[in-house]
Amino acid sequence: MFETIWHSIRKPSGYKQLAQKKFWRLLLTLLAFFGIVTAVHGYVLASAMNPFLTFMEQEFRQKMPPFTYDGTQLQVNAATPLTLSQQNGYQVVVDVTSPFPKDTINKLNSGVVVGKTDLYIIDRGVPQSFSYRQLMLPPLTKDDVVTGIPLLRPLFYVGLVIWAFFMVFWSFLQITLFSFVAMLAGSLRRVRLHYRDAWLVAAFAFIPASLIGILNLYLQSPYVGLAFWIAVFTYIYHGAGSFRERIDVE
Structure with a gap:
């Protein structure tokens, strides 16, 4: 697992060699990696929400004025x-x-x-x-919220778990969409990629980009957000080119 992740970051020109591994092993590696990435995002989100949940549990009843939501x-x-x-x-x-x-x-x-x-x-x-x-x-009032406060934290964590599954699914959906970008990059590099290889190129490219995404959780910079997409396209372009020796277009 760690070898695949490391080589996908260090050497996009070696994506051809990585793609030759058994697909089910690569898929398990990707599931584990994006699961860890999602867990980090979830931890940051939970940490950000914890003070608010504490406020709701300890101070909301006394300090929140009466309100209605229609x-x-x-x-x-x-x-x-x-x-x-x-x-x-x-x-x-x-x-x-x-x-x-x-x-x-x-x-x-x-x-x-x-x-x-x-x-x-x-x-x-x-x-x-x-x-x-x-x-x-x-539609609710303050009394409705006060009644539901004991359930607020459990519901948040249930929602967080559902969100985590969705985010892993979203990662694989992005990879599937960007596999077509990988095929386009292959044509620019005069390489005709099989769909399996194009999908893996996109998957490998999202590994270093996802690490940049984690960095941006702490930096909160639009420039780092831009670097995420630059990394995706750069790694896809060079990764697709690694297949040139095998299937050059005549």
Whole structure:
């Protein structure tokens, strides 16, 4: 496993040799690798959500003003923006003054903003938004949420497991889509790739790119995000070229 991962990173010109291994062994290696990558992403997500879940369990009942959610917008019976919690640099703020509370979001480095139509999770100054419709929230009130708080953390972890399976599936779907990019890269390198080889080239290329994706979890830089895709296309291009000696186009 580790040999395959290492060579896919170090030497794209050796993808031809890697592709000659038994397919089921390569598939198990890819499953293990992308499972580990997903676990790292899940750990970071769980770490980011843990302070918010703790707030919900310990402070929500006392500090959150009465509110109603009608299935579209959140209405709060208090003036906002309102800071509900501020511990160790992590803040929980309610702001329903506008659909997109830009000023409040920009002030936070780490925390959560409960908006009119979206929930914003901010990590190192970078916000991620989740609409209430996307979260499939039904119409509810504060009392409804208070009743469901004991189930909140278990439901989050169940959702995290479901998300993890989806992310592994998404990784393999991306590989399948980019196998056609590998075939195109092969034609540019005057190589006609069989589909199995093209699929493996794409799979190997996503290994180093995924490590860049993990790095970006901590750097949160658009430039590192761009480097992810540059790595995918670069490794695919050079990996496809490694098959030239075997099947050159006449």
